[in-house]
Amino acid sequence: MYSNESSNCCNSLYLHSLKLMIALNNISLRFGSFTLFSDVGFMINQRDRIGLVGKNGSGKTSLLKIIKGIIPPSEGTVSIPSGVSVGYLTQHLRVTNNNLSVFDEAASAFSEVRSLEEEMEHINLQIAERTDYNSREYEELLERLSHINDRYHILSSENTDAMVVRTLKGLGFSDEDFTRNTAEFSGGWLMRIELAKLLLQQPDVLLLDEPTNHLDIVAIQWLEEFLKEYSGAVVLISHDRTFLDNVTQRTIEISLGRIYDYKVPYSKFIVLREERLVQQKAAYENQQKLIAETEKFIERFRYKATKANQVQSRIKQLEKIEPVEFDEIDRTAMHFRFPPAPRSGTIILEALGVSKSYTGVQVIKDIDFIAERGDKVALVGKNGEGKTTFAKIIAGKLQYDGNLKIGHNVKIGYYAQNQEELLNENLTVLETLEAVAVGEVRNKLREILGAFMFSGDDIDKKVKVLSGGEKSRLALACLILEPCNLLILDEPTNHLDLQSKEILRDALTKYDGSLLIVSHDRYFLNGLVHKVFEVSRQSIKEEIGGIDAYMTRYRKQIQLQMSWAAQRLSSRNDNQENTQKQNYIEKKEFEKQLRKLRREHENSERKIADLEAEIAQTEKLMMQQLNESDTNSLIFEKYQKLKDKLELELQRWQQTGEELHGLSSSDSSD
Numbered sequence: 192m193y194s195n196e197s198s199n200c201c202n203s204l205y206l207h208s209l210k211l212m213i214a215l216n217n218i219s220l221r222f223g224s225f226t227l228f229s230d231v232g233f234m235i236n237q238r239d240r241i242g243l244v245g246k247n248g249s250g251k252t253s254l255l256k257i258i259k260g261i262i263p264p265s266e267g268t269v270s271i272p273s274g275v276s277v278g279y280l281t282q283h284l285r286v287t288n289n290n291l292s293v294f295d296e297a298a299s300a301f302s303e304v305r306s307l308e309e310e311m312e313h314i315n316l317q318i319a320e321r322t323d324y325n326s327r328e329y330e331e332l333l334e335r336l337s338h339i340n341d342r343y344h345i346l347s348s349e350n351t352d353a354m355v356v357r358t359l360k361g362l363g364f365s366d367e368d369f370t371r372n373t374a375e376f377s378g379g380w381l382m383r384i385e386l387a388k389l390l391l392q393q394p395d396v397l398l399l400d401e402p403t404n405h406l407d408i409v410a411i412q413w414l415e416e417f418l419k420e421y422s423g424a425v426v427l428i429s430h431d432r433t434f435l436d437n438v439t440q441r442t443i444e445i446s447l448g449r450i451y452d453y454k455v456p457y458s459k460f461i462v463l464r465e466e467r468l469v470q471q472k473a474a475y476e477n478q479q480k481l482i483a484e485t486e487k488f489i490e491r492f493r494y495k496a497t498k499a500n501q502v503q504s505r506i507k508q509l510e511k512i513e514p515v516e517f518d519e520i521d522r523t524a525m526h527f528r529f530p531p532a533p534r535s536g537t538i539i540l541e542a543l544g545v546s547k548s549y550t551g552v553q554v555i556k557d558i559d560f561i562a563e564r565g566d567k568v569a570l571v572g573k574n575g576e577g578k579t580t581f582a583k584i585i586a587g588k589l590q591y592d593g594n595l596k597i598g599h600n601v602k603i604g605y606y607a608q609n610q611e612e613l614l615n616e617n618l619t620v621l622e623t624l625e626a627v628a629v630g631e632v633r634n635k636l637r638e639i640l641g642a643f644m645f646s647g648d649d650i651d652k653k654v655k656v657l658s659g660g661e662k663s664r665l666a667l668a669c670l671i672l673e674p675c676n677l678l679i680l681d682e683p684t685n686h687l688d689l690q691s692k693e694i695l696r697d698a699l700t701k702y703d704g705s706l707l708i709v710s711h712d713r714y715f716l717n718g719l720v721h722k723v724f725e726v727s728r729q730s731i732k733e734e735i736g737g738i739d740a741y742m743t744r745y746r747k748q749i750q751l752q753m754s755w756a757a758q759r760l761s762s763r764n765d766n767q768e769n770t771q772k773q774n775y776i777e778k779k780e781f782e783k784q785l786r787k788l789r790r791e792h793e794n795s796e797r798k799i800a801d802l803e804a805e806i807a808q809t810e811k812l813m814m815q816q817l818n819e820s821d822t823n824s825l826i827f828e829k830y831q832k833l834k835d836k837l838e839l840e841l842q843r844w845q846q847t848g849e850e851l852h853g854l855s856s857s858d859s860s861d
Contacts, residue, residue, distance in 0.1 A: 228445055398427075401428055415438055436457055440455070570709045571741060610683075618654055620654065629672075
């Protein structure tokens, strides 16, 4: 495992102050004779923000599943301290029928709160019934109650209903959605509900596998702000570079079965990794040069007596050399360019009053839009506002109301949001291209597939056995078979790894045609598009200032919301903490007073018994000495004093008894 030493030094004091959540010790995972990764070891500390990166298929998801305990490692152990909770968001949700509303399903995250409330009530009843205040068992009950109280206040630090509302709204649900049945929602929205439940549960360690896949650009920004303030540790897999940079402060890369651990966000990791490789390569080459020169000297003067001592010295020098390790990095990647775009007219498309509704629900209404040759436009906005609908209308895939004019000689290439699902699963990779290719390009299909990382036996694989990323690459390969001058791309990066996204972005930057792209990836859009249009409330408007201005506007709104919520929560927590402290002090004082009264009451009972016994003995003496007047006088005087003491003690016993009864009644009523 590689670890950046300077970063480790800078963070050592910080890490020492944190609580260890999870330790991975020499983890390996094998499938038959194939080793996915080996000897993986690192620690996850409280408040860690770790980005787990690597090419598709490198083992990122498998590693999360091992940490969660879903699959066992082939070798090694995962150490999780007792009491540490781990939450996991899978990349693929198993959809089940559920009759609950969206709100009720999200609120089910607080089942632990209900359980804690029941346990607290049970322990309080036990404490009220016990009188062994100084016993170890009594102290253990109090300690358990204190621990439950702490956990309870973490999970219910504010009104749980308010927490559910804020989380669902942050992830894009409207007030109207709260009462809708979960069965009415698509897989992407169901995944948002699962994410909401996980965030509301507040586990000590969050494992998130592609949490932004089904989120729009606004919900992603809300999630960023949430995770920045999260009190536990976060380990996430994401192909969103901006999301990684904004959330994480540590990057662990899996490459060729090994891991490389850097205490920096993703963009800084890329720089440090390249610097490390350059340094390693230079050190390796210098060492190889030294070895070659030394071996050459030994070979030249091996049999020369006058050089014998020098030869022996050089041989010993070679034996002492420790080989410089040169880390292998997986450099395989797709590489392609879009074919030159045929020249089109100046106006490539013009929409006038374009509208679309589904079963009476208006999605877009009276949209006016013009795009010119060379424009590179991004359509952004919340999911469900009509971005995909408008893209489909322009691509000729949907009927609509209004007027849409496609410009002179405009040839459209269209990549649907679910393009990989539209491929014929029964065809092979090569057959998929052959089905759409025409003309001379058919002679270059193997070459094109090679550029998209399909070579050898890969081209004969059936589409149905390909991964999501492989299907996306195949769909992109189909897109470049015929020259076009207007590319309409709807979420083209959904299943691409970070490296493949960089290559696609570079190819689109160099593309000389026009581009209309729907995407929630801010890094991908930044510098690629020249115009940004927000689709919202059935209409479309240009965002002056581009993607940065658009995100800045939403960031300020979200930060204000989060700040207000944090202040409210802090105030509530302070009040609760003060109330809790006061209640604790009052309870301790009450218990102290109760114990004191019980002791006084019990002492009175003993004194009364002693006095009554002494009075009885005195009465007996008085009867025996009736004729001895002096003695009778002394005994009678003693008798009267004992009777007075008994009367006072009886009054004290009655008073403490009444006070004790009053306190006990007060305690039971509380």
